[in-house]
Amino acid sequence: MLSFVAQRIVKGVIVLFAIVVLNFFLIRLAPGDPAMVMAGEAGASDQMFVAQLREKFGLDRPLPEQLFRYVKGIASFDLGFSFRQQMPVAKLIMDRLPATLLLTMTAFAISLVFGILFGVLAARFAGTWADTAITILALVFYATPLFWIALMAILLFSVTMDWLPSFGYETIGAGYTGFAHVLDVGAHLIMPAATIGLFFMATYTRMTRASMLEVNRLDFVKTARAKGLRNSIIQRRHVLRNALLPVVTLAGVHSGTLIGGAVLTETVFAWPGIGRLMYEALLQRDYNLLLGVFVVCSAMVLIFNLITDLVYRMVDPRIEFAT
Amino acid sequence: MLKRVLVGLVLICGATTAAPAQEPKMGGVINAVIQPEPPGLMLALVQNGPTQMVSGNIFEGLLRYSPKLEPLPGLAESWTVSEDAKTYTFKLKPGVLWHDGKPFTSADVLFSIEMLKQTHARARGNMVQVEKVEAPDDLTVVFTLKQPFGPFLGIFEVGSMPMIPKHLYEGTDFKTNANNNAPIGTGPFMFKEWQKGSFIHLVRNPNYHVKGMPYIDGIYWQIIPDAAARSVAYETGQVDVLPGGSVENFDVPRLTKLKDTCVTGAGWEFFSPLAWMWLNNRAGPTANKKIRQAIMYAVDRDFAKDVIWNGLGKVATGPSASTIKFYTDDVPKYPFDPAKAKALLKEAGYNGEKVRLMPLPYGETWQRWGEAVKQNLIDVGFNIETIATDVPGSNQKIGDWDYDISFTYLYQYGDPALGVGRNYISSQIVKGQQFNNVEGYSNPEIDKLFAEGAIATPDSKRKELYEKAQKILVEDVPVAWMLELQFPTISRCKIKNLITTAIGVNDGFREAWVDK
Numbered sequence: 027m028l029s030f031v032a033q034r035i036v037k038g039v040i041v042l043f044a045i046v047v048l049n050f051f052l053i054r055l056a057p058g059d060p061a062m063v064m065a066g067e068a069g070a071s072d073q074m075f076v077a078q079l080r081e082k083f084g085l086d087r088p089l090p091e092q093l094f095r096y097v098k099g100i101a102s103f104d105l106g107f108s109f110r111q112q113m114p115v116a117k118l119i120m121d122r123l124p125a126t127l128l129l130t131m132t133a134f135a136i137s138l139v140f141g142i143l144f145g146v147l148a149a150r151f152a153g154t155w156a157d158t159a160i161t162i163l164a165l166v167f168y169a170t171p172l173f174w175i176a177l178m179a180i181l182l183f184s185v186t187m188d189w190l191p192s193f194g195y196e197t198i199g200a201g202y203t204g205f206a207h208v209l210d211v212g213a214h215l216i217m218p219a220a221t222i223g224l225f226f227m228a229t230y231t232r233m234t235r236a237s238m239l240e241v242n243r244l245d246f247v248k249t250a251r252a253k254g255l256r257n258s259i260i261q262r263r264h265v266l267r268n269a270l271l272p273v274v275t276l277a278g279v280h281s282g283t284l285i286g287g288a289v290l291t292e293t294v295f296a297w298p299g300i301g302r303l304m305y306e307a308l309l310q311r312d313y314n315l316l317l318g319v320f321v322v323c324s325a326m327v328l329i330f331n332l333i334t335d336l337v338y339r340m341v342d343p344r345i346e347f348a349t
Numbered sequence: 350m351l352k353r354v355l356v357g358l359v360l361i362c363g364a365t366t367a368a369p370a371q372e373p374k375m376g377g378v379i380n381a382v383i384q385p386e387p388p389g390l391m392l393a394l395v396q397n398g399p400t401q402m403v404s405g406n407i408f409e410g411l412l413r414y415s416p417k418l419e420p421l422p423g424l425a426e427s428w429t430v431s432e433d434a435k436t437y438t439f440k441l442k443p444g445v446l447w448h449d450g451k452p453f454t455s456a457d458v459l460f461s462i463e464m465l466k467q468t469h470a471r472a473r474g475n476m477v478q479v480e481k482v483e484a485p486d487d488l489t490v491v492f493t494l495k496q497p498f499g500p501f502l503g504i505f506e507v508g509s510m511p512m513i514p515k516h517l518y519e520g521t522d523f524k525t526n527a528n529n530n531a532p533i534g535t536g537p538f539m540f541k542e543w544q545k546g547s548f549i550h551l552v553r554n555p556n557y558h559v560k561g562m563p564y565i566d567g568i569y570w571q572i573i574p575d576a577a578a579r580s581v582a583y584e585t586g587q588v589d590v591l592p593g594g595s596v597e598n599f600d601v602p603r604l605t606k607l608k609d610t611c612v613t614g615a616g617w618e619f620f621s622p623l624a625w626m627w628l629n630n631r632a633g634p635t636a637n638k639k640i641r642q643a644i645m646y647a648v649d650r651d652f653a654k655d656v657i658w659n660g661l662g663k664v665a666t667g668p669s670a671s672t673i674k675f676y677t678d679d680v681p682k683y684p685f686d687p688a689k690a691k692a693l694l695k696e697a698g699y700n701g702e703k704v705r706l707m708p709l710p711y712g713e714t715w716q717r718w719g720e721a722v723k724q725n726l727i728d729v730g731f732n733i734e735t736i737a738t739d740v741p742g743s744n745q746k747i748g749d750w751d752y753d754i755s756f757t758y759l760y761q762y763g764d765p766a767l768g769v770g771r772n773y774i775s776s777q778i779v780k781g782q783q784f785n786n787v788e789g790y791s792n793p794e795i796d797k798l799f800a801e802g803a804i805a806t807p808d809s810k811r812k813e814l815y816e817k818a819q820k821i822l823v824e825d826v827p828v829a830w831m832l833e834l835q836f837p838t839i840s841r842c843k844i845k846n847l848i849t850t851a852i853g854v855n856d857g858f859r860e861a862w863v864d865k
Contacts, residue, residue, distance in 0.1 A: 056741065056742070057738070057741060057742040057745040057746065058739075058740070058741025058742050058743075058744050058745040059741065059745075062741060062744045062745060062748065062783060063740060063741050063744065064388070064395075064397075065470070065744075065783065066740065066744045066783050066784075067388075067396075067397030067398070073779060073781060073782065074470070074473075075470035075473075076781065076782075082524060110388040111388055111389070111545070112388065112389050112394075112524070112529065112530075113530070118545065121545055121546075122545070122546060125546075177577060180577075180578070180581055181581075184581060184585050185581055185584055185585060188585065191585075191587065192578060192581045192582055192585050192587065193573050193578050193581070193582055193587070194547060194571070194573075194587075195547060196547075198380070198547065198548045198569050198571060199378060199380070199548075199550070199569050293574045293575050294575045294577070294578055295578065296546075296547075296571075296572065296573040296574060296575065296578055296582075298544070298545065298546025298547045298572075299546070302546060302574060303546065305574075306385070306386070306574070309739060309740060309741070310388075310741070311741045
């Protein structure tokens, strides 16, 4: 197993390097650069000003040199300096990471728990009204754009009912501490987490249901029934455990992408996370910041993929680690 | 030497908005929206709109400006101008302290000017007129100009020339100075905290040099990236102030109808944002003057004002906004007249060549405006292709002159010499620039009129020159002037004196108070 993990880490580093190089050139293909954006924002675009900015950001250097410097920095865990925010990229990302992790992990937990639960229920009562209701709801949540759900949630729970705050991570200026602070953050968290969670919950519900029904038809389940095992034991020990494999795969992929994938939700709810940071960096052509977020998100995907493979082994001991 | 003495204390009483009927009350906090999040708060290094809005509370300039654009005392309590209009002497206010307790002196003014020449493009441009700056004593600064420069007294507002603490910046690398992230100024509010992505917190400066001010305890500038969410934040009472441009225009009528909500268009007199469409004068159909005139007749600007901008603003008559000096409406007129536009197109021999139209990627209102103009132009026979892009892409295309028609809006800074001439004079045709004369219009007579207008004395002479320039430009249509924009500031009525000068919320909340 150790050798498997070591090899995966080495491969991960190579993939990460390829991602850095590819994205380095890709984002420079987009028209405009940070100097032009900042000159535009300043309402001043004399040649000297733009040239000064380009020199300050190192954008006046040849591209290979810029790439070399960047990769050299990455090798020493230096993600560079944000052009626009005038702060180290690592600090900006680390400042935003807790908020994103809180949001996405909450959403992830909600979606996984309820997605599997509803999927099992739908499979258990397949063909009944309960199955139909769950399937239709899952389809609706799966097909509805996140931003629309977010806006409707704000309209209903903030504007109309005044139950939940419409934006932000906490009540600014309230100065809550201790449990009051936890409750305050929780109140702010409900809508954005539910918005993201609903989509993924719908995905897991559909997948769990389909997978459960498929496994239920397999021979070993028939054998278990023939042995006289109780249905609840068959479903829990034999069916669910096997049916979860594709769900685990999907959850593994999602858990990595969720780090940078909450762009819309973070923007609509003004959640101070990495998704928003990435979106703003893109609009401002803040190359270093954008690349930094890519690197962190890519690393997360690689790490979560590795964890997924390890969880696979736990869920299904028949699976061997292929090196 | 006969001097014209402009005593600030007299002006401040007469030129700011009318004295409040109630006595200001101390205390309270204002929650205001700031969008987008400023890249930094150090005004000498960053000059974008949000930075000016927040940092106008931290830093100050030598002068402030009344809604009629008359200079008011700021860090300078009075000023005199020599008879030959080449020497300006400023007397600084005594007893002014930086937020760290050090005294503000003329040495700070001299240092600020030198620093701004390196870091502030607009200040550098303005200071070209200055031969030397001297500080005969701690509270006196003397500017000697190379030649008279009409708008000189208009370049000292906080965004154009912020005062920077010499003791914290001298001899340091300006870009990496630690104070950039916790700026020290002389303003009514001090920097307290910035939670990136969430809020910027400023607190009352207890040692502010205007006795009794500021009245409020602090300001939370809240960062909300989505326009709809900003509207909701106001609607649900989570923020109290929506500075101009914070919400989409179509939300403005709804928000202004909310209970205890006040709205004002004041505070934009200095900037006077004017929207127009750049028409590429170099190549393609828009190089033909008749076709440019046809565009002016084809576009229904009243419709844009009434429907897209919800009745806010004013149809532009030419290169100057009606709020700035030397404006005249005695220029050729271009009413909405599709028949005339068609006739001009025929006369110009337009053969259906494709014309690329680039809306401004600044949100829904601008997209809708682009669509309306496209329809207007198609109706008279233009073959229009809309180019969609984001802000950096748009900047790049404009800088590369890679467009036919492109929306924009620019500030006028109160005087034609500061904000108008730059868009039409030949010396400002520089590839790679995203502002100024990107349309490529070149007319030696216009160059001469703007050059003379900047240095002419007295004002009656300047007026004559600028009025002539406006007439020529409107006849030539180098760009298609659209609207004098109005960005209303929406706030709770309990907040008083929010806007008192020509730069509005950018001048800080020093006079604002909350009627609890």
